[in-house]
Amino acid sequence: MKKYTYTEKKDTRSGFGAGILELGRTNPNVVALTADLAGSLKLEGFIKEFPERYVQCGISEANMIGVSAGLTIGGKIPFATSFANFATGRVYDQIRQSVCYSNKNVKICASHAGLTLGEDGATHQILEDIGMMKMLPNMTVINPCDFNQTKAATIAIADYEGPVYLRFGRPVVPIFTPADQKFEIGKAIVLNEGPDVSIFATGHLVWEAIKAGEMLAEQGIEADIINIHTIKPFDEEAVLASVRKTRCAVSAEEHQLNGGLGDSVAQALARNFPAPLEMIGVHDSFGESGTPDQLMKKYGLTAEKIVEAALRAKSRVV
Amino acid sequence: MEIQQLQHIATQVRRDIVRMVHAVNSGHPGGSLGCTDLLVALYFDVMHLKRDEQGAAIFDMNATDEDLFFLSNGHISPVFYSVLARSGYFPVSELATFRKLDSRLQGHPATAEHLPGIRIASGSLGQGLSVACGAAFAKRLNGDDKHVYVLMGDGEQQEGQIWEAATFAPHHKLGNLTAIIDFNGQQIDGPTNLVMNNRDLGAKYRAFGWNVTEMKGNDMSDIIKTLHESKNDPEVPTLILMETEMGFGVDFMMGSHKWHGVAPNDEQLAVALNQLPITAGMSDY
The missing domain is CATH 3.40.50.920 (Rossmann fold)
Incomplete structure (x- = not known):
C-alpha cells in the first residue's frame, strides 16, 4: 500500500474560497453569487478584491439560479453558491429549465453536502444531490476530496463551457493531494x-x-x-x-x-x-x-x- | 417605423399565429394574439438590434451592444416565433414546423435546437424575470448601455420566484431593465381574480421599489410612446402593466380564457383569417 500522509487538515469549502479568489484574479468574467451564505462559502477574499463582480441575492436561491443563467448571456461565468441542499433540491426546476435545458455556463458550487454538516441536522444534510444533478442532461457533477483538489476543481471548471455542479463540505479533512495538481474533469x-x-x-x-x-x-x-x-x-x-x-x-x-x-x-x-x-x-x-x-x-x-x-x-x- | 406599417405587420403575425396552432391542433393562441402588438413594436421599432445590410436581424447569443428581450410566459411561443421569423432571424417558412417532430420551433421556446433569437428556455413559469435580471447585471458589468425587456403573464405573478426577482432588481439598481406584465385578467382555470387574486400588482411592484406605469397593449401608438418614455431612470427598473385583450384581433377568441390553449378548427380558422386581411407587401408563410 502506497503511503499517504498529511501535515494539515482544512475544509474543502476553503479550497473553493481559495480557488474562486484565484479565478477572480485571472478571469475577469468570473462572477460570484450567493444567497446569504457568503461567509459559509468562504467568499470573503473574492468580495474584498472584486466587489463589483459579487452578487448578493439574499435568501432567494431560485432567483440566484435564474440570475446566473442570465449572466451567461453577456459572457459572464457565474459561480452560484449556497449549501448543497438549497443549491439543488430547492431549485431543481430552475436548474433544469434555465441552466441545463438551456445549456448555460453556470457553475453551481455547493458546500455543507452530506452528513458532515453535523449538528444542524437532516433539514440541511442533503444526501440526494448527486443523484438529482447527475440525472440532468448537460450537467457535470464533481465531488472533490480535499482542500487542494477542491481548489483545483474550482479553477478547472471555469475553463469548461457548460453547467457544472461542484459539491464540497464543511468539516476539516486531511490534505493529501498535491497543491500543484491539474484537475482533469472526468478522469479518475x-x-x-x-x-x-x-x-x-x-x-x-x-x-x-x-x-x-x-x-x-x-x-x-x-x-x-x-x-x-x-x-x-x-x-x-x-x-x-x-x-x-x-x-x-x-x-x-x-x-x-x-x-x-x-x-x-x-x-x-x-x-x-x-x-x-x-x-x-x-x-x-x-x-x-x-x-x-x-x-x-x-x-x-x-x-x-x-x-x-x-x-x-x-x-x-x- | 410608421404606426400603420407596424399594424400591418401585427396583422400578418396574427395570421401566422392562428395558422400555426391550427396546423398542429395545439398551442396557445389567446395570449399570443393579445401580446402581438407589443412584440411587433419591440422587434420592429423599439429595440436596437444587430442587423445586416438588408435590415434582417443577426443573432448574437451574448447580445453584446444590443437590446434584449426575454419571454417568461413561454407558452405564447407562436407570437415569439412569428415575430422572430419576420424580423429575419430564421426563414418564415419554418413557422410551418411549429410543434412538429424534429422542429426547432418547440412547443415552448428552447435553445437546444439552436433556433436563432431564443436565448433561454421558458415554459415552466416564473423564471424569466430572474434571467432578465442576470442579463441586465451582465450588461452593466460589460459597460453595455443597451436595455433588457422581459414579458411575463399576469397569472405568472402567482409564482414565488417572481417576487424574489422583484426584490432583487431595485436592490441592485437595474435601471436597464423593463418588465412587462400581460395584464389580460385570464389564466387557464378562469379569470385571474377568481383563480387567485393578484390584487393591486402596480402597488405591489411600487412597494418593491419599481417605477410602475400602465400601457394599452393593443394600441400600437400607446405601446411605442410608453416604451420610449419608460427607461428614464438609470437606477430604477420599470414595470409596465400592459392591459391586453386575450385573443385580440379575432372576435370569437376575445375576452375569454377558453382560447388560452385551444386551436381553432377549419371553420373557425377561415372566420379568423377573414378578420385578419393580408396587407400590401405581406404574405403568409
Whole structure:
C-alpha cells in the first residue's frame, strides 16, 4: 500500500474560497453569487478584491439560479453558491429549465453536502444531490476530496463551457493531494494499485478509503483505490479496467445509495462486466443531528466499514 | 417605423399565429394574439438590434451592444416565433414546423435546437424575470448601455420566484431593465381574480421599489410612446402593466380564457383569417 500522509487538515469549502479568489484574479468574467451564505462559502477574499463582480441575492436561491443563467448571456461565468441542499433540491426546476435545458455556463458550487454538516441536522444534510444533478442532461457533477483538489476543481471548471455542479463540505479533512495538481474533469485518479479488490470513493470518503487500504494491506490484501472525483461524466473506463483485474468492488460515498457513485459503478458493471459490488453509503434514510464523526460512524461511512465491505465483496467472487 | 406599417405587420403575425396552432391542433393562441402588438413594436421599432445590410436581424447569443428581450410566459411561443421569423432571424417558412417532430420551433421556446433569437428556455413559469435580471447585471458589468425587456403573464405573478426577482432588481439598481406584465385578467382555470387574486400588482411592484406605469397593449401608438418614455431612470427598473385583450384581433377568441390553449378548427380558422386581411407587401408563410 502506497503511503499517504498529511501535515494539515482544512475544509474543502476553503479550497473553493481559495480557488474562486484565484479565478477572480485571472478571469475577469468570473462572477460570484450567493444567497446569504457568503461567509459559509468562504467568499470573503473574492468580495474584498472584486466587489463589483459579487452578487448578493439574499435568501432567494431560485432567483440566484435564474440570475446566473442570465449572466451567461453577456459572457459572464457565474459561480452560484449556497449549501448543497438549497443549491439543488430547492431549485431543481430552475436548474433544469434555465441552466441545463438551456445549456448555460453556470457553475453551481455547493458546500455543507452530506452528513458532515453535523449538528444542524437532516433539514440541511442533503444526501440526494448527486443523484438529482447527475440525472440532468448537460450537467457535470464533481465531488472533490480535499482542500487542494477542491481548489483545483474550482479553477478547472471555469475553463469548461457548460453547467457544472461542484459539491464540497464543511468539516476539516486531511490534505493529501498535491497543491500543484491539474484537475482533469472526468478522469479518475488511481491512488493505489492492487490486484485484490477495487475501492471507488468520492469526496470525504476518499481519505477513508485510503485508511481502509492500509488496514487491508495489514491483512495481506492489496486494494486498487480510485478517487472518482467526477461522478458525471463517469470514468467508466477506469472502473472497468480496475474490476477486470480485481473481479470485485466497493463504492464509498457520503450520499444515498440511490443515485450516487455506487449507482453509477453498478450500472457500469452490470452493462459491461458483472462482478460483486458492495456499496457504502446512506441506506434510504435522512440524517440527524450530531458531530460529523459521530454521524459518519452511526451511518457506517468509515474506513472500518469499507474494510468489511471489501472482504464481503472478495468473498463473493466465484 | 410608421404606426400603420407596424399594424400591418401585427396583422400578418396574427395570421401566422392562428395558422400555426391550427396546423398542429395545439398551442396557445389567446395570449399570443393579445401580446402581438407589443412584440411587433419591440422587434420592429423599439429595440436596437444587430442587423445586416438588408435590415434582417443577426443573432448574437451574448447580445453584446444590443437590446434584449426575454419571454417568461413561454407558452405564447407562436407570437415569439412569428415575430422572430419576420424580423429575419430564421426563414418564415419554418413557422410551418411549429410543434412538429424534429422542429426547432418547440412547443415552448428552447435553445437546444439552436433556433436563432431564443436565448433561454421558458415554459415552466416564473423564471424569466430572474434571467432578465442576470442579463441586465451582465450588461452593466460589460459597460453595455443597451436595455433588457422581459414579458411575463399576469397569472405568472402567482409564482414565488417572481417576487424574489422583484426584490432583487431595485436592490441592485437595474435601471436597464423593463418588465412587462400581460395584464389580460385570464389564466387557464378562469379569470385571474377568481383563480387567485393578484390584487393591486402596480402597488405591489411600487412597494418593491419599481417605477410602475400602465400601457394599452393593443394600441400600437400607446405601446411605442410608453416604451420610449419608460427607461428614464438609470437606477430604477420599470414595470409596465400592459392591459391586453386575450385573443385580440379575432372576435370569437376575445375576452375569454377558453382560447388560452385551444386551436381553432377549419371553420373557425377561415372566420379568423377573414378578420385578419393580408396587407400590401405581406404574405403568409
